[in-house]
Amino acid sequence: MPIRRLTVKNIQAHAVSLSSTAVLLLGLTGAGAAHAGGNVCGSPFVPTPVLHPILPSPNFPQSDGAVNCFMWQTFVYLTWPALAGQAGQPDPNASYGSNNPTVWETFRPHNTVFLPHGAKPAPWGNAKAQLALFSARGLKKPLPNVRVLNSTSKKFRAFNSGEAANLTETQQAGGGVLVDQNGQTVYYEMLMNQTEFNYIVNNTLYEANAQNAFAKSTGIELPTNAVEVKPAWKVLSAAELAAKPVRFHTAQALLPGQSTPVTVGLVGLHVLVMPDNSTFEQGFWATFQQVDNAPLQGSTPTGTYSFYNVNCPQCPVNTQGQGNTPTQVVQVFGTTSAAQAVNQAMQQAIVSQNPQSPWQFYQLINVQWPTSGQPINKAGMTVPLPNGSPNTNTLMNPVLETYLQVPNMSCLGCHTNASAAGGGAFGSSYSFLLGHAKTASAGALKAKPR
Template sequence: MLGAACVMPCMAQTGSAGPANVCMSELQQNLLTLAPHTASPPDSNGGFINRIASCNSWQNFFYLNWPARAGQAGVPDQQAPFGAPQPTVWQTFISPDQVFLPNGQQPAPWGQAAVGADVPPAVAAQVRSGKLRVLRHVVKFTDRQARLQDLEQVDGLVLYDQKTNPVYYEVALNKTLYDYIVGNRLYELKSQSAYAATRAIAPPVGSFEIKAAWKILSGAETSSGRFFTTSAYVIPPGGKGSVQTVGLVGLHVFAGGGSDTQGNSAGLWATFAQVDNAPLANQAQPAITYSFYNPASNAVSNTPVKVNGKQVPAVTQVTQVWPDDSDAAAVTKYAQGLIGAGAAKAPWQYYKLINTQWPRGAYSATPPKPQNAPLSLTTPAGPPNTQQLLNPVIETYMQVTQAQNAAQRSCMACHAYGKVADPQAKFATGFSFLFGRAQAAPGNKGAAPR
């Protein structure tokens, strides 16, 4: 089934104005509605095409960014309109450091995890509810990822906006993925490797892994209505924490789909961006004030400023190297029309889908045999639908020209290296780096099975 399957009661689509419905399937099934439900996983990739993938990704975007029900982490408030000033569904998800604890401890029950010793008691309750984010670092890819704590990108470099403020990153996972990890004791190093020795680890159907990028907003940016905003307790490197208003500028979404017969995770990757982030190379629009591009600057695009070989805080001149996928752009236009008709004041109409990516291979409910990382991107059914999937504000410095090994510039190409935490084992973890955070319980520090 390729359409949007409701996993909770659906709300009626609001409004009919806007572009033609590009999300109507050949079977006359509407694949995109402004409602808080998820899309079906791509369980039959032979008929899965970019347009359907884009419709499904936008449906997941609506669900993940729907206002959450108070007191119920990860559950949408179906009485609230899209864009209501409440924490979103994904903002009430759990962070990796709340699952992968020191010494391989068992995580707290869903919705009861601690918020961190460096969070003042006065704001801890707001953090637990999702109303207040916590930003500590500027690293997108590190074993220290937690809530909104990361400053560096996957290559260890920092992205700075036009005011020389760093962009912050966070990772979050939903209850389905939490239950999979906890239920199989994948949070502890040795039990994780023992599990992986007999069956492949892969995020299951219904799981979500989120990576978000936030920038500190000026007063004008906040009042513009063009950003999804939230309050964050920002702890700069070596500095004192303070509450700031931040705006969402990028969002990676990995919708898990279990494992295919090759041990790959048959899920769906998508990356979204705020429309004012940066222009396509040599295509800046004079009427747009970009968050990460200055038309008067002569700086080389997508290049960090370094002194003596080390990056220093300096404005990053960003451009988008690859254009948005044409199907993604068409579905974005339709989705923005739905938002404009049903939630005209919501900032989500100023976000776009850059592209999607998924492995070709039919979904199999039978757990496949484990494989070593890196996983192959090519299955018997062929290579992924695309070889490029980058977000200019999440993988800024990985953007290269097509002549520079561009085939390795994508979510899947990077996450193919995800493996178990045991340094002596090579078992792959279904295109997810989360499992590499597991620590050994006291007395379990010996070599695990390989």
């Protein structure tokens, strides 16, 4: 299915402006159409996101507002219902917010790409790719539309020597378990889109020694339009499921040690997009959250939160407890004003189109992006890779980096140290996923990161 792009050049070429006819062509309806002429994106030449599965173009004036709109349009695309039988492709005839697997949920989990003994992964879209995940739960075949959750920490592996040399002890301790107010543990995944999958397979980067040799001789650079996502899920209570509308995007999932699915709700999502590796080589790093997660530090909490007890203001915050003791979470760094503008516009548009859509209860916290992109397409580049002078040095999600919410901690700041598998300190294009590759001869490598 061809990708439809909405570019600045298109808008300028038809500068009769976004008339009502153009609005209909873009798929805007209701409140969405009302925002088409607005300026939430910081420029009249930057298209306001629309409720249609369109991948945006990075051809726009560089500003926080423009990048926020780019990532909200990307979010719509990624969270659009997937086309049945076509992994990673949206169903243009589906209704946004229908409770079907989304585009990103049909991406490939990292542990179906980086296999024991560096084995070649099954082709994209092959249902057998996840067979081993279900077999480990005692099931003979994959269950349709059921996720297999294993990790209770965003830190999926130990840092290797090249990474550890450049990361602080605080960052190395960046694991930790998060528990909601119902005593339920939060689970995490890592997935990649077909563009990144093809790059890995075509260059044999799924095997550690081959990956290391490629990094040394050619240099690893994720291609334009490569996408990685890291979702955070919590088990939903009967009360949360009974809400009208349900305030979470839900999925069926197998928890560790279980063979019967439970209903989980999405509470956070990291998105890394390589929009154009000739101008934004360091990528766009966006993080979204469900609006009921936790109060902003310094505010007066009211209502009900997933990760904060309003009746226990004396409870220590952002501190890991023992066992299934609920974590008292506050969001230390709030949503930026530029992000709030597009959040409000998109939430209103979503409600106008589908008042039952759970996506009205999600918001962008911020996007980290390079203001001066620096090339990384050189053989043998070692970590830390250049950071491209990001627009901010601080970006965290309170349910993905609960215990790391301090100034100058960020996605890109950490990922500049991501190194290739196979030893040494060759850069892996800011992706910790590649470090999961294993050797063909000895199975799992020693000390592989998150």
